[in-house]
Amino acid sequence: MRILVVDDDTLSRFLLVHMLEQQGYLDTFEAEDGMVAIELAKRIKPDLVLLDIVMPEMDGFEVATQLKKLAGDIYLPIIFITALDDEKSLARCLEVGGDDFVAKPFDKVILAAKIRAHVRTRLLSKKTFEQNKQLTFYRNAIEREHKIVEHIFANALSVNKSFTRYLDYCLNPASDFNGDLFIASASPTGGMYFLIGDFTGHGLASAIGALPVSQAFQAMSRKGLSLMEMAETINQTLLMLLPDDMFFAAALVEISHTGKQVDIWNGGMPSLLLQDQNGKIVKRFDSRHMALGILESHEFEADVERYEMQFGDRLVAFSDGIVELENDEGQMLGNEGIETWLLAQPNMNVEGIIDKAKEYLGSRQRKDDVTVIIFTSQPLEQVTNKGVASKIPLKMVLELDAKHIKSSDPVVDLVSVITNQLSLYGVHSELFTVLSELYNNALEHGVLELDSELKQSDSGFFAYFKLREEKLSSLEAASIVISAEYLPDENALAIQIKDSGKGFKQQHMSELENLEKSYGRGISLVKELCESVEYTNKGNTVDVVFKI
Amino acid sequence: MSLDREFSEDGSELTIFLEEKFDFGKVQDFRLAYSEGNETVTSIVINLQKTEYMDSSALGMLLNMQKSLSDTVKSFKITHCRPQVLKILQIARFDKKFLIV
Numbered sequence: 001m002r003i004l005v006v007d008d009d010t011l012s013r014f015l016l017v018h019m020l021e022q023q024g025y026l027d028t029f030e031a032e033d034g035m036v037a038i039e040l041a042k043r044i045k046p047d048l049v050l051l052d053i054v055m056p057e058m059d060g061f062e063v064a065t066q067l068k069k070l071a072g073d074i075y076l077p078i079i080f081i082t083a084l085d086d087e088k089s090l091a092r093c094l095e096v097g098g099d100d101f102v103a104k105p106f107d108k109v110i111l112a113a114k115i116r117a118h119v120r121t122r123l124l125s126k127k128t129f130e131q132n133k134q135l136t137f138y139r140n141a142i143e144r145e146h147k148i149v150e151h152i153f154a155n156a157l158s159v160n161k162s163f164t165r166y167l168d169y170c171l172n173p174a175s176d177f178n179g180d181l182f183i184a185s186a187s188p189t190g191g192m193y194f195l196i197g198d199f200t201g202h203g204l205a206s207a208i209g210a211l212p213v214s215q216a217f218q219a220m221s222r223k224g225l226s227l228m229e230m231a232e233t234i235n236q237t238l239l240m241l242l243p244d245d246m247f248f249a250a251a252l253v254e255i256s257h258t259g260k261q262v263d264i265w266n267g268g269m270p271s272l273l274l275q276d277q278n279g280k281i282v283k284r285f286d287s288r289h290m291a292l293g294i295l296e297s298h299e300f301e302a303d304v305e306r307y308e309m310q311f312g313d314r315l316v317a318f319s320d321g322i323v324e325l326e327n328d329e330g331q332m333l334g335n336e337g338i339e340t341w342l343l344a345q346p347n348m349n350v351e352g353i354i355d356k357a358k359e360y361l362g363s364r365q366r367k368d369d370v371t372v373i374i375f376t377s378q379p380l381e382q383v384t385n386k387g388v389a390s391k392i393p394l395k396m397v398l399e400l401d402a403k404h405i406k407s408s409d410p411v412v413d414l415v416s417v418i419t420n421q422l423s424l425y426g427v428h429s430e431l432f433t434v435l436s437e438l439y440n441n442a443l444e445h446g447v448l449e450l451d452s453e454l455k456q457s458d459s460g461f462f463a464y465f466k467l468r469e470e471k472l473s474s475l476e477a478a479s480i481v482i483s484a485e486y487l488p489d490e491n492a493l494a495i496q497i498k499d500s501g502k503g504f505k506q507q508h509m510s511e512l513e514n515l516e517k518s519y520g521r522g523i524s525l526v527k528e529l530c531e532s533v534e535y536t537n538k539g540n541t542v543d544v545v546f547k548i
Numbered sequence: 549m550s551l552d553r554e555f556s557e558d559g560s561e562l563t564i565f566l567e568e569k570f571d572f573g574k575v576q577d578f579r580l581a582y583s584e585g586n587e588t589v590t591s592i593v594i595n596l597q598k599t600e601y602m603d604s605s606a607l608g609m610l611l612n613m614q615k616s617l618s619d620t621v622k623s624f625k626i627t628h629c630r631p632q633v634l635k636i637l638q639i640a641r642f643d644k645k646f647l648i649v
Contacts, residue, residue, distance in 0.1 A: 189631040226630055228597050256631060263628070304597055306628055306649070412569060412601060429600055429632030436571060436603035461612050465575045521640060522604035528639045 001119055002027045004046035006037040006063060007081070008055045012104070016050055016081070023112045034058030038066050046076070047122050048115060051098070053082040053089065061096045068097040075125035077118030081106055146177075146204070153177070153207065157214055159184050166259075166378065167194065168350045172321075172370040179206035180319045180369040181250075183214050185221035188426030190257030192380060193221045193230075196269065196373055197250030197292075198319045209248060209293075212237050223425040227252045227265045228302040231292065235300055238293030249291040251317060259380045262315060263304045267291050270323050270335055273316040274307065279346025281339055283307060309377040316342065317375075321368035322353070328362040350374055394421065394486040402478045405443065411436045414482065418493070422486055424548060430529050431493075431546065437522040438497045438542055439482065444468060446501030446540060447478045452520060492531065493546040503538025551581040559588035565595045572605040582613050590622050594646075597628035607640050614645060625649060 003025050007013045013030050020028050029044055031037035033055055041049070049067055053060035064078050080093045080101040093101045099118060102111050159169065163184045171182055179201055184194040195217055199206035216237055220230045230252055238248055249268030255261070264272060268291030274283040285305055309315070318338065325333045341356050342348055348356075350372045357370065396417065398410060414435060419428045444450045448471040454464040479500040484493055527533050530544040551574070552565040564581045566574070582592060594610065596602075614624055625647045629637065637648060 187631075191631065224631075226597055226600075303595075304628060409573070415601070427632070429602070429630065429636065432601040433603050433636055436601070440572070440603070440605070455608065461608065462575060462579065465572055468572075521607055525604050525607075525636065525639060529636075 001025055002029070002044060002047045003115075004029045004031065004037065004041060004044070004049045006031045006034070006049060006055075006060070007052040008032055009052070012052065012081070016106075019106075019108050019111065020115075022108075023115070025115075034060075034063040037063055038070070041067055041070055048118055049076065049078045051078055051080050053080055053084055053093070061092060064093075064096045064098050074129050075122055077122055079111075079114060079118065081111075149177070149204065149207075153210070156211055157181065157183060160186075162186075163192065163194075166192070166380065167373060167375050169373040170350045170354055170371065172354065177204045177207035178210075178369050179203065180321065180371040181210045181213060181248075182371055182373060183217055185218055187221055187254070187257075188224040190380065190426075191255050193217070193227075193252070193254050194373070194375070195250055195252050196317045196319065196371060197248055198269065198321070198369070198371075199248050200246050206246070209238060209242055209246070212241060213248065213250075222423075223419075224428075227254050227263050227304050231265045231267065231289075231302045232297065232300060235292045235295065236297055239296070242293045247291045247293040249287075249320075251285070251287075253315070253317070253375070255375065255377075255380065257380060259378050260309045260311065261306065262309055262377075263306050265289065265302060265304045270318060270320055273339065273342065274309065275314045275316060275342055275346065276310065277312040277346075279343055281342070282313075311377050311379070313377040315375040315377070317373045318353075319369060319371040321366070321370035322357055322372060324368060325357055325361055325366065325370075326364060327360050328364060333357070333360055391488050392486075393488055396484050398482040400480045400482070402475045405447070405478060405480060406472055406475055410482070411439050414484070418484060422548075427548060434526050434529050434544065434546055435482075435495065437526045438495065438544065439480070441522065442480050442497050442499035442501075442542070443472075446499035446503070447475070447480065448472060449501060490545075491548050493548065494543070495546060496541065496543045498537075498541045501540060503540050551577050553581055555589075561591040561593060562586060562589045563593040563595055565597075566599045568598055569601040570596070570599050570606040571601065571603045574606070575609060578609050578613070582617065586617070586620070589617075590620065591625070592617070592621050592623070593625045593627055595627050596630070596633055599633055600630060602633055602636055604640075607637075607642065610642070611645070623647065 003020055005013050005016045005028060007016070013032070017028050017030065029040055029046065031040050034057060051060045051064060060080060060082070067076060067078060077100070078098045080098050081104055082089070082093070082101055083104040084090070085103060090101055100114055102114065159182065167184060169182055171178055171180055173180065179199040181195065181197040181199070184192060186192050195213075197213070199209050213234055216234055217230065220233060234250070242248070251264060251266040251269040251272055253272070254263040264285045266272065266285050266287045267289035268287050271287065272285040273281050274285070276282045288305070289301060322338065323333060323335055327333070337360070338353070341353065345352065353372050354370070398414060400410060404410070411432060415428055415432045418431065419425055424431065445452070448468060450464065450468060450471065454460045454467070481498045483496045486493055523533065526544060530546050533542065533544045535542050551567065554563040554565070555561070562582070564578070592613070624645070626637065626642070627649050629648065634648070637643070642648065
């Protein structure tokens with residue numbers, strides 16, 4: 001505790017410093033006049049000042065005013081030690097900013113007690129000042145972080161403009177950050193996906209989960225995955241990331257390229273409403289599942305509802321922020337409330353719904369985020385999500401020997417290599433069918449010398465696959481070489497498969513129309529899916545061109 | 549691994565859920581799925597919502613199923629196809645034999 005003693009009288013200063021020493025205050029400084037006191041105070045920053053009033057040059061009142069100014073926001077106790085005892089002077093002591101006074105000659109006990117009391121206040125003030133400084137620091141830091149996060153969110157979660165033609169939407173957060181989430185993305189097959197969801201709570205904590213969800217959603221949309229797989233993956237991601245008391249209610253929607261067929265997976269969101277052109281609610285897609293981020297993967301169910309819309313039908317989705325709005329009477333709006341509005345005004349748009357909601361709320365404060373989305377069934381023209389095709393011709397060759405042929409089924413791996421490398425997610429199923437047919441022909445008829453005729457009867461069908469397994473397991477020397485070459489100019493894949501077998505007779509192809517036969521359809525399928533198919537070399541080599 | 553199945557409450561409808569890949573590797577599982585405990589079944593639903601990959605042996609298996617159950621089962625449905633899988637079913641004219649929804 002640093003104490004500054006200011007008095008022009010040497011003896012007085014000596015007595016005061018001595019008394020302070022006795023009380024245990026050893027860190028004391030002395031000044032013989034006002035000017036020295038102020039200069040000293042600037043340097044040593046005292047915690048308490050004992051100040052004489054009557055001094056030459058600058059009196060105590062003036063010194064006190066200046067010292068207080070120097071001390072700034074932190075309380076600097078100033079105790080006047082004075083021989084003056086008129087009321088006016090004593091009152092002035094306090095008016096100029098002094099905190100206390102003691103009469104000369106001073107009473108040691110009283111002065112010591114006063115010093116202790118003021119020191120306590122000084123310490124308190126210092127502590128408050130420090131805390132304030134920290135608070136300001138934290139507040140600034142948080143504001144800065146919020147700005148950064150807001151920026152990231154705005155970029156990561158913005159809805160691509162090409163969807164606004166089909167989707168009418170509005171997100172209305174209750175605070176800076178939105179616990180509601182709406183994202184839309186095109187599928188590689190010409191359709192589109194969107195997701196409307198609601199994390200428990202609102203504000204930053206609940207918004208944070210939106211990032212991984214949106215990243216996963218975008219990546220899976222690009223690959224054209226099923227809603228089922230999307231729901232499973234997002235569930236798994238959130239299960240890993242979120243604390244136990246937090247989860248994500250969401251509805252996943254896929255619109256096919258026709259603009260009519262809709263698939264919906266709804267876990268914990270209010271029912272999505274399907275409104276026909278007369279405004280009638282013809283279907284409600286109720287929540288059939290638990291929200292995401294709760295169930296372990298083996299408990300998780302992902303079955304999807306499918307519906308065929310008519311052009312002009314409207315699919316209306318909203319978060320519970322609107323369902324749970326309370327009016328001045330404390331009455332909740334509910335799904336029925338929204339349905340009533342839509343029935344009364346069949347073509348009410350999102351803005352209209354939001355206006356109605358404001359009206360309903362009256363003077364009350366909205367507590368939760370509100371999101372409303374309307375998709376109107378129509379032909380989808382502009383949405384596509386095709387990867388940028390490479391300009392570089394690329395050739396992949398797979399040489400499989402007997403060991404590889406026995407132990408693996410290379411087709412899925414090859415399909416995923418090609419589709420990933422060339423961003424061909426839109427055709428991965430077709431590519432699989434083509435490669436699978438060609439590879440299995442090479443293996444079964446070329447290498448294993450199996451005869452399809454076996455498959456004619458039901459029991460033969462299974463006998464065939466049994467025989468296939470037997471022959472495969474005893475296979476010793478064989479090779480199948482698959483090459484796939486990407487032709488950027490033709491935008492096509494040239495695929496060749498060569499096997500080491502004796503060659504098989506070009507089988508008489510059954511027509512696709514002949515649905516009585518349960519085999520022999522493979523090559524016809526390949527012909528439909530490819531631009532050209534050619535068998536050479538006694539059937540050991542097949543070349544196809546697959547248009548992308 | 550056997551395929552997921554689901555019976556309707558009255559036992560008249562059987563739904564079989566196929567996996568990501570539907571090809572010759574599923575021959576045994578698929579036969580078991582439609583032939584076990586199917587005494588009351590008059591309608592079969594093949595749910596393809598997970599299926600991304602399918603080849604002609606799967607088509608053969610579907611036709612085989614239909615042939616072997618034609619005496620007892622009156623309705624065969626294929627549901628929840630992914631767009632690309634639907635294309636393959638259409639190329640193979642499967643809409644003539646199955647109700648594809």
